[in-house]
Amino acid sequence: MNVDALKREAAAAALELVEPGMRLGLGTGSTAAHFVDLLGQKVRAGFDVVGIPTSEATHVQAEKAGIRLTTLDETPELDLTVDGADELDSRLRLIKGGGAALLREKIVANASTRMVVIADAAKKVDVLGAFPLPIEVVPFGLESTRRCIVKAMIAAGCDGAVTLRLKDGHALVTDGGHFILDAALGRIPDPEALALGLSAIPGVVEHGLFLGLASDAFLAGPSGIERISR
Numbered sequence: 001m002n003v004d005a006l007k008r009e010a011a012a013a014a015l016e017l018v019e020p021g022m023r024l025g026l027g028t029g030s031t032a033a034h035f036v037d038l039l040g041q042k043v044r045a046g047f048d049v050v051g052i053p054t055s056e057a058t059h060v061q062a063e064k065a066g067i068r069l070t071t072l073d074e075t076p077e078l079d080l081t082v083d084g085a086d087e088l089d090s091r092l093r094l095i096k097g098g099g100a101a102l103l104r105e106k107i108v109a110n111a112s113t114r115m116v117v118i119a120d121a122a123k124k125v126d127v128l129g130a131f132p133l134p135i136e137v138v139p140f141g142l143e144s145t146r147r148c149i150v151k152a153m154i155a156a157g158c159d160g161a162v163t164l165r166l167k168d169g170h171a172l173v174t175d176g177g178h179f180i181l182d183a184a185l186g187r188i189p190d191p192e193a194l195a196l197g198l199s200a201i202p203g204v205v206e207h208g209l210f211l212g213l214a215s216d217a218f219l220a221g222p223s224g225i226e227r228i229s230r
């Protein structure tokens with residue numbers, strides 16, 4: 001089975017958790033897109049839920065799929081968020097932001113009673129960090145912020161290049177109007193320490209370490225779905 005089919009299987013498993021009337025956070029990325037697609041099919045068959053998209057891209061997809069949408073201002077507390085991840089470990093600590101949506105994703109996950117991760121099984125790792133950690137930063141003072149990030153990494157026992165994410169030769173601009181710095185760390189021995197260090201830097205808006213947010217994960221592999229719960 002190809003990776004895309006596995007992503008769809010994980011999305012289908014998470015769909016079974018959705019109950020009528022739920023307030024749902026809708027994730028971003030190729031795996032979350034399967035969930036939105038499957039949810040749209042259910043909605044068009046008469047199922048009623050309301051969704052909060054975590055990116056402009058998901059907003060467009062969900063609207064086209066016929067899913068009723070709201071905002072966190074109208075609906076500040078959600079029942080369930082279903083989202084993908086770039087990496088996760090057995091304690092459901094995640095790296096997210098490969099699609100540059102980490103800020104809204106974290107706000108939405110934090111507003112949800114449950115966050116469920118959907119992914120192909122290859123995303124599960126023993127130690128986080130092979131996937132470069134996305135860090136969303138304010139454009140003002142970029143180089144100064146980058147140096148502070150390097151110091152915070154070293155203090156947390158890791159090291160690696162921190163580079164500006166580009167799109168079409170220019171700095172990629174997130175939905176919130178910020179830039180993304182990607183930290184190629186290889187391994188993150190103490191994600192909690194690194195998260196604390198990064199959050200203390202004024203120019204850092206948010207980082208892609210999602211710690212203590214996910215309650216469950218559905219991981220689709222060749223031999224079926226593995227469910228991890230916390």
Ligand SMILES: O=C[C@H](O)[C@H](O)[C@H](O)COP(=O)(O)O
Nearest residue numbers: 029030031084097098099101
């Ligand atoms: O910013 C993007 C998100 O964090 C995605 O959920 C993450 O990158 C996983 O995306 P995909 O399902 O495409 O691998």
